[in-house]
Amino acid sequence: MAHLDFAERGADLELAGIHKRFPGFTAIESLDLTIPAGSFFALLGPSGCGKTTTLRLVAGLEEPTSGRIRIGGVDVTDVTAYRRPVNTVFQSYALFPHLSILENVAFGLKRRKIADPLGLAHEALRLVELDHLAGRRPAQLSGGQQQRVALARAIVNRPALLLLDEPLGALDLKLRRQMQLELKSIQTEVGLTFLHVTHDQEEAMTMADTVAVMNKGRIEQLGAPEELYELPRTAFVATFLGQSNLFTGDVVAGNPNSITVDVGGTAIVVPLDRAAKHTGTVSVGVRPEKVALHRSAPAPDGERNVLGAGRVVDVSYTGVSTQYLVEVPGIAGRLTVFAQNSGVGHSASLGDEVWLSWRVEHGFGLADEAEAPARFDDDTDTTALAAQERAALQTELEEA
Amino acid sequence: MAFAAFATAEAVPQAPKRASRIGWFLLAPGLAYLALFFLTPLISLLLTSLQAPDLYGDIGAYVYAFNWQNYVDVVSEYGEHILRSFGYALVATAAALLISYPIAYYIGVRCRSRPLLQSILLVLVIAPFFISFLLRTLAWKQLLSDESFIITSLKALSLMAPDAHFTGTAFAVIFGLTYNFIPFMTLPIYTTLERLDTRYLEAGADLYGSPATVFRKVTLPLSMPGVVAGTLLTFIPAAGDYVNASRDFLGGTDTAMIGNVIEANFLVLLNYPAAAALSIILMAVILAIVGVYVKRAGTEDLL
Numbered sequence: 001m002a003h004l005d006f007a008e009r010g011a012d013l014e015l016a017g018i019h020k021r022f023p024g025f026t027a028i029e030s031l032d033l034t035i036p037a038g039s040f041f042a043l044l045g046p047s048g049c050g051k052t053t054t055l056r057l058v059a060g061l062e063e064p065t066s067g068r069i070r071i072g073g074v075d076v077t078d079v080t081a082y083r084r085p086v087n088t089v090f091q092s093y094a095l096f097p098h099l100s101i102l103e104n105v106a107f108g109l110k111r112r113k114i115a116d117p118l119g120l121a122h123e124a125l126r127l128v129e130l131d132h133l134a135g136r137r138p139a140q141l142s143g144g145q146q147q148r149v150a151l152a153r154a155i156v157n158r159p160a161l162l163l164l165d166e167p168l169g170a171l172d173l174k175l176r177r178q179m180q181l182e183l184k185s186i187q188t189e190v191g192l193t194f195l196h197v198t199h200d201q202e203e204a205m206t207m208a209d210t211v212a213v214m215n216k217g218r219i220e221q222l223g224a225p226e227e228l229y230e231l232p233r234t235a236f237v238a239t240f241l242g243q244s245n246l247f248t249g250d251v252v253a254g255n256p257n258s259i260t261v262d263v264g265g266t267a268i269v270v271p272l273d274r275a276a277k278h279t280g281t282v283s284v285g286v287r288p289e290k291v292a293l294h295r296s297a298p299a300p301d302g303e304r305n306v307l308g309a310g311r312v313v314d315v316s317y318t319g320v321s322t323q324y325l326v327e328v329p330g331i332a333g334r335l336t337v338f339a340q341n342s343g344v345g346h347s348a349s350l351g352d353e354v355w356l357s358w359r360v361e362h363g364f365g366l367a368d369e370a371e372a373p374a375r376f377d378d379d380t381d382t383t384a385l386a387a388q389e390r391a392a393l394q395t396e397l398e399e400a
Numbered sequence: 401m402a403f404a405a406f407a408t409a410e411a412v413p414q415a416p417k418r419a420s421r422i423g424w425f426l427l428a429p430g431l432a433y434l435a436l437f438f439l440t441p442l443i444s445l446l447l448t449s450l451q452a453p454d455l456y457g458d459i460g461a462y463v464y465a466f467n468w469q470n471y472v473d474v475v476s477e478y479g480e481h482i483l484r485s486f487g488y489a490l491v492a493t494a495a496a497l498l499i500s501y502p503i504a505y506y507i508g509v510r511c512r513s514r515p516l517l518q519s520i521l522l523v524l525v526i527a528p529f530f531i532s533f534l535l536r537t538l539a540w541k542q543l544l545s546d547e548s549f550i551i552t553s554l555k556a557l558s559l560m561a562p563d564a565h566f567t568g569t570a571f572a573v574i575f576g577l578t579y580n581f582i583p584f585m586t587l588p589i590y591t592t593l594e595r596l597d598t599r600y601l602e603a604g605a606d607l608y609g610s611p612a613t614v615f616r617k618v619t620l621p622l623s624m625p626g627v628v629a630g631t632l633l634t635f636i637p638a639a640g641d642y643v644n645a646s647r648d649f650l651g652g653t654d655t656a657m658i659g660n661v662i663e664a665n666f667l668v669l670l671n672y673p674a675a676a677a678l679s680i681i682l683m684a685v686i687l688a689i690v691g692v693y694v695k696r697a698g699t700e701d702l703l
Contacts, residue, residue, distance in 0.1 A: 094602065098618075098622055
């Protein structure tokens with residue numbers, strides 16, 4: 001079997017037409033995805049979006065309802081989990097409590113009858129700087145240390161594809177930063193393909209080469225982190241990945257370079273190549289840090305979109321920057337502005353009359369329309385569904 | 401459930417070191433009870449086992465002495481019964497383990513998504529306790545006696561020799577022991593398997609472990625506390641059992657276990673020192689076996 005050897009390099013992963021239905025709901029709807037070998041790919045989405053299910057399908061812990069999974073060109077859809085050239089760093093770490101750290105790390109090597117499993121396990125533990133704890137049990141380690149052991153236990157097998165299921169979720173901020181850097185350097189060092197699942201957009205952006213934003217079982221947008229942030233294509237991406245000011249209106253004019261959208265009486269210009277939709281009702285937006293705050297109406301110069309006058313309704317100081325919430329008559333919702341606290345530029349206080357402006361090339365046009373965001377998302381993650389099902393069963397039993 | 405308490409006894413976190421009068425106060429009734437009903441009879445038993453026959457008294461009259469010859473006598477006379485007891489208990493424990501583990505696994509792991517089925521199956525495991533085990537063993541004697549429907553049918557079908565018996569054989573005694581102790585084996589194993597985190601099994605599969613390997617390397621070691629509790633709860637009473645092996649139940653003249661010998665010496669032969677010496681030997685051997693077993697099984701590492 002090919003997987004009995006260490007992978008020389010990462011393998012590419014191909015998901016073709018994957019559907020996954022659980023009794024009562026669809027976790028993944030028509031997913032097509034190709035992850036090139038050697039890349040660090042992040043699957044980003046809120047809980048219940050199907051990202052963990054995708055990971056479990058690749059690991060072989062779930063079977064797709066339909067569709068094919070190929071790793072390095074080989075169809076593994078019908079291959080059982082233990083025969084796949086894939087290793088997972090589980091969200092819960094899942095370190096075997098009855099084995100020492102060293103035995104945990106050597107587990108996979110021993111199963112594959114690789115020579116000198118303990119020597120290789122020591123080497124992997126040195127990589128995560130935990131070799132001095134090799135004799136301990138998992139319960140004697142801190143959360144961060146357990147996470148590094150889980151990582152060592154997976155990478156020691158040199159899998160063609162390493163799956164990471166929110167492995168940093170349980171760590172505190174400082175440790176998480178440190179682990180993010182370590183993970184990234186390990187990936188570069190060993191050249192494996194990493195598939196990282198997370199709901200933390202900052203984590204996905206700092207670590208991954210390519211990010212796919214997933215929502216309700218579909219991939220909304222896929223691309224490099226900068227690309228996703230600078231040019232979101234859907235309202236979900238615009239608001240899940242960072243914050244956005246979104247406006248909806250009709251296209252009233254267009255030329256070969258830009259379109260003009262009428263938003264509550266104000267014309268907003270968006271470059272044509274940054275707009276996904278060029279006619280009818282469109283949603284356009286701008287990131288809060290691109291918006292400048294003015295205490296007097298700026299002279300229109302054709303290079304900036306100007307909104308105003310509005311009124312500052314909230315000011316919060318966050319250290320590096322100050323966040324202003326501004327209400328502009330005729331525009332639904334409040335606008336968010338981030339202003340760097342660099343001592344340069346204008347500052348405003350609560351109740352001040354202000355004007356907002358941003359450069360035309362910073363605006364973007366979305367493919368779908370922004371809806372009023374729900375206060376709370378539908379609770380569709382697996383645990384919640386299981387809990388609901390159990391509650392339903394209990395009422396049924398009580399009635400019987 | 402008492403079994404759950406048994407299985408998790410080792411997991412109890414360390415109590416505060418501070419000496420507490422309330423603690424002693426709460427312990428007092430239990431300690432007094434044990435002193436009265438466990439320690440006193442034990443000392444009495446030890447003294448009885450060293451008694452010598454009263455030369456001037458009736459049969460069954462003994463005087464206190466230091467007659468350790470009693471022990472030598474019973475070992476030479478009943479050595480065979482002692483060995484047989486532990487042999488039967490060992491086989492019955494192994495058989496009960498082989499039967500109970502899959503049941504416990506099915507109820508504790510496979511039925512997790514179906515709580516109703518899980519409860520029903522658990523009730524079925526416990527159901528035999530609703531009837532006295534004497535009655536149940538007697539029922540088996542009825543079912544498997546030479547004149548019973550089962551045995552006559554087997555003989556008619558030539559599946560059993562015409563002059564063969566079921567009751568009175570070693571097989572029947574071990575069968576009875578196994579049957580009677582299956583719930584004691586199943587419940588502690590169930591309680592550990594019920595808490596088994598299946599994510600460990602997924603991790604095992606992810607790390608190239610086949611289902612058989614994952615069972616051997618992950619599931620079985622993690623369920624060892626239950627296996628140890630279950631085997632102890634089966635082996636200890638089975639070694640001292642005198643019901644199944646009795647001629648009134650499933651046993652015969654050549655299947656007598658140490659319990660039957662103690663019963664006969666105490667109630668029929670009125671040889672109290674011999675009965676007491678056998679009881680002490682039984683206790684000592686069980687303690688030694690259990691001590692070695694628990695140490696080897698290494699359950700203290702598991703929790």
